[in-house]
Amino acid sequence: GQQVMQIPQYQHVQEGEDFTTYCNSSTTLSNIQWYKQRPGGHPVFLIQLVKSGEVKKQKRLTFQFGEAKKNSSLHITATQTTDVGTYFCAGLPNNAGNMLTFGGGTRLMVKP
Amino acid sequence: SAVISQKPSRDICQRGTSLTIQCQVDSQVTMMFWYRQQPGQSLTLIATANQGSEATYESGFVIDKFPISRPNLTFSTLTVSNMSPEDSSIYLCSASSGTAYGYTFGSGTRLTVV
Numbered sequence: 001g002q003q004v005m006q007i008p009q010y011q012h013v014q015e016g017e018d019f020t021t022y023c024n025s026s027t028t029l030s031n032i033q034w035y036k037q038r039p040g041g042h043p044v045f046l047i048q049l050v051k052s053g054e055v056k057k058q059k060r061l062t063f064q065f066g067e068a069k070k071n072s073s074l075h076i077t078a079t080q081t082t083d084v085g086t087y088f089c090a091g092l093p094n095n096a097g098n099m100l101t102f103g104g105g106t107r108l109m110v111k112p
Numbered sequence: 113s114a115v116i117s118q119k120p121s122r123d124i125c126q127r128g129t130s131l132t133i134q135c136q137v138d139s140q141v142t143m144m145f146w147y148r149q150q151p152g153q154s155l156t157l158i159a160t161a162n163q164g165s166e167a168t169y170e171s172g173f174v175i176d177k178f179p180i181s182r183p184n185l186t187f188s189t190l191t192v193s194n195m196s197p198e199d200s201s202i203y204l205c206s207a208s209s210g211t212a213y214g215y216t217f218g219s220g221t222r223l224t225v226v
Contacts, residue, residue: 033214045214102155
């Protein structure tokens with residue numbers, strides 16, 4: 001079945017440093033979504049990427065979808081303590097209806 | 113986006129008993145799902161809750177253990193039956209109005225089986 005791998009599993013950064021998490025799918029995706037889960041909270045939808053090579057920005061967050069629609073990345077510029085949490089990518093395969101497959105997540109910790 | 117009310121938020125249950133978790137969405141949604149998440153881990157899909165018909169279960173999950181109801185487009189329940197300590201986890205419901213939209217998640221139910 002489809003697998004979505006995400007690296008790194010953990011990342012400690014100093015406040016102000018940049019952070020990137022990478023997501024790779026074993027199959028071509030129809031779209032990819034990103035979620036943030038704060039400690040003790042539930043996943044919250046951040047964004048969806050649909051087009052090959054698509055780049056979207058939300059303030060300090062930049063999301064990219066690979067040309068082959070099998071990989072994606074989330075980059076945070078100048079991290080803040082409010083960025084702490086686990087970031088999940090979730091892929092929707094071309095032929096799997098509406099069922100997302102979640103990556104393992106990257107837990108971001110920011111030292112003030 | 114939709115808002116989901118999930119309850120209970122947490123419970124401690126005796127082994128061998130059953131717990132029913134409820135999710136109420138504030139608007140009609142196309143899809144509803146149930147996930148399990150161990151602390152510090154990713155989300156594992158248990159099943160898709162189908163309105164008016166039997167749920168579609170993922171590999172490793174069966175209806176006898178996790179019966180699901182979805183009587184309408186805004187409500188679903190998940191029952192964890194004959195619980196054992198291995199069922200201790202966080203259970204999350206989610207809803208989506210289609211592939212063009214992200215999933216909205218309930219706040220989760222933290223279940224501890226003793």
